[in-house]
Amino acid sequence: MMKQTIGLVGAGNMGTAILEGVLKERIAAPRKLWVYDKVAAKAKLFARKAGVRQAVTAEELFQRAEVILLAMKPQDLPAFAAENREFVKPGHSFVSILAGISTAGILRAFGKKVPVVRAMPNLGAKVGESMTVVCGRDKKSLSCAVKLFFGCGKVLCLPENRFDLVTAVSGSGPAYFFHLMELLEGFGVRQGLPREVAAALAVQTGVGAALLARGADVPCAVLRQRVTSKKGTTEAALKVLKRGNFGGIFQRGLSAAMARSRALRQRKTV
């Protein structure tokens, strides 16, 4: 179990999903987890439901917790940092999941030299299946963050200069899979299936394919080839996709996501 006390800032979708994972996997004791939100009722509700502690003010959170998990929206960071930088003391460290805000940006915002770990989880955290990438220079803080994110899925360490790429691939990734399932469902509906039946076909197929890919000892390309028999139905579909340059268009989409991540990061003033 983790010895450090964790303080969550922002009891929203991601922050609460991360703490729920920590509790479910018994990574830290509930009494070691504190939550603060600018809307006190939100923090109170989560603290009650999850059995963790509520910090009524940000000052209290900094007093109680050593590891501060920043999980508000990126645009809320400058005001939060300006109001609370005086409470940051040696012994504190930050774990930030704020998209597009670099480690240097966090340090600049608080104006303090404490360890920072930057993390990019994804929506899978809500079901314990996030792909989280972390980076950080301080080994102790990095190992603490890795433990923290193991609660809500898989964790990898990569250098910070890969974060725009990671944002495009796994950060935004769930939406691409939703879109593919949306397209499968839409086709089923247009061909006369009731929506719930079409949705079940699409989603369960996605779940099965993802689990097969995760358990396989060969790349996805090989799995695809194995289920694509010559002159079969799958081959007929894939041929049309190839002719229409589906792969090329998808690559362009990913490049656009990466460029957007870079642009947002460069535009951030913190």
Ligand SMILES: NC(=O)c1ccc[n+]([C@@H]2O[C@H](COP(=O)([O-])OP(=O)(O)OC[C@H]3O[C@@H](n4cnc5c(N)ncnc54)[C@H](OP(=O)(O)O)[C@@H]3O)[C@@H](O)[C@H]2O)c1
């Ligand atoms: N969602 C994803 O898939 C995903 C993936 C990777 C990274 N992220 C990052 O995760 C972070 C959180 O995203 P989310 O979807 O969980 O957002 P969210 O549901 O809006 O949660 C953010 C929470 O922080 C609260 N908050 C705002 N300002 C605050 C302050 N000064 N002090 C304390 N709490 C404050 C918000 O309150 P109000 O609602 O009242 O403003 C809200 O409850 C973002 O920075 C995002 O970039 C998200």
